[in-house]
Amino acid sequence: MTEQGLADDANLRGLLIPYAFGASGERVSPRGAARGHSYQCPECQERLVFRQGEVKVPHFAHYRAPESCRFMSEGWLHIAAKHAMFHAVSEWVEGHGPAPQLLRRCETCRQETWQPLPGKLKTVTMECRLSSGRVADLVLSNGSGPVALVEIYDTHAVDEEKEKDLCGIPWVELSATEALRDPIHWRPRMSSGLKPFRCRCASAVRMKAIDRGCALHVDGCPMRARVWRGKPYANVMDDCSACEHLIDLVHIERGEDDAEAYVLCDGFGKACADNPAALQAAGNVHVKGTG
Numbered sequence: 001m002t003e004q005g006l007a008d009d010a011n012l013r014g015l016l017i018p019y020a021f022g023a024s025g026e027r028v029s030p031r032g033a034a035r036g037h038s039y040q041c042p043e044c045q046e047r048l049v050f051r052q053g054e055v056k057v058p059h060f061a062h063y064r065a066p067e068s069c070r071f072m073s074e075g076w077l078h079i080a081a082k083h084a085m086f087h088a089v090s091e092w093v094e095g096h097g098p099a100p101q102l103l104r105r106c107e108t109c110r111q112e113t114w115q116p117l118p119g120k121l122k123t124v125t126m127e128c129r130l131s132s133g134r135v136a137d138l139v140l141s142n143g144s145g146p147v148a149l150v151e152i153y154d155t156h157a158v159d160e161e162k163e164k165d166l167c168g169i170p171w172v173e174l175s176a177t178e179a180l181r182d183p184i185h186w187r188p189r190m191s192s193g194l195k196p197f198r199c200r201c202a203s204a205v206r207m208k209a210i211d212r213g214c215a216l217h218v219d220g221c222p223m224r225a226r227v228w229r230g231k232p233y234a235n236v237m238d239d240c241s242a243c244e245h246l247i248d249l250v251h252i253e254r255g256e257d258d259a260e261a262y263v264l265c266d267g268f269g270k271a272c273a274d275n276p277a278a279l280q281a282a283g284n285v286h287v288k289g290t291g
């Protein structure tokens with residue numbers, strides 16, 4: 001999409017000016033605005049009007065063309081994305097909105113998972129000057145200091161020189177277009193210094209599937225999906241496939257007629273995953289006569 005196309009698109013969706021200041025200085029998003037109220041542009045402080053109609057998506061627009069407003073400048077995409085992110089994170093830390101989520105890749109199984117931002121984050125600051133003199137797009141702090149930076153990429157990616165200026169604080173770089181469209185789901189283009197991430201597979205137990213003729217079972221189901229003579233088990237197709245603890249079904253081919261199937265299950269929790277008795281129960285107990 002061309003820049004003009006994106007501007008039209010953003011204007012239509014009411015995303016170009018992601019929020020306005022209300023009469024008491026509070027941030028108001030287009031969804032929470034009402035006609036007849038007075039609003040102010042968070043960039044140029046000029047008056048905004050709220051527009052809504054049968055065919056119009058709710059959005060803010062300048063009452064008069066402003067003399068100078070960065071929302072109307074050449075770098076509007078970067079500015080609008082930054083404000084959209086600032087608004088989304090502020091809403092969350094103030095308890096009014098969902099937690100932004102970061103797409104992480106598990107160091108062990110390489111699967112991607114959305115990880116909500118940690119609850120210890122208390123404040124977000126836009127365009128904050130770091131001790132190096134560099135201005136970071138967004139700084140996330142936990143009350144005692146910055147813990148992460150967000151850089152919005154429009155035309156200038158974080159390079160080696162810029163990274164030095166980020167003072168060793170963990171950072172992620174997000175595309176301005178994506179951040180503007182969806183400021184809650186963050187797909188980093190680049191990142192550095194984040195804590196290594198391991199998904200649910202960290203507490204997975206591998207349970208061997210047993211072919212009992214008419215059904216495939218795993219013995220030792222921690223949720224006791226089924227019980228036979230006091231021993232828990234699960235039907236792989238009927239129970240595990242619909243279970244929240246299922247991480248994966250693994251099929252291993254060893255030869256033409258030699259294959260094994262396993263259920264990767266995190267139902268034991270971390271404590272039990274380290275418990276040899278639980279592991280043994282999960283993997284090795286054969287329950288006769290179940291079917």
Ligand code: SF4
Pocket residue numbers: 207218220221222223224225234239240241243244245246247263264265266267
């Ligand atoms: S995935 Fe685990 S907890 Fe869920 S039914 Fe299967 S064995 Fe039981």
Ligand SMILES: [Zn+2]
Pocket residue numbers: 041042043044045046062066068069070071
């Ligand atoms: Zn303005």
Ligand SMILES: [Zn+2]
Pocket residue numbers: 106107108109110111198199200201202
């Ligand atoms: Zn994993």
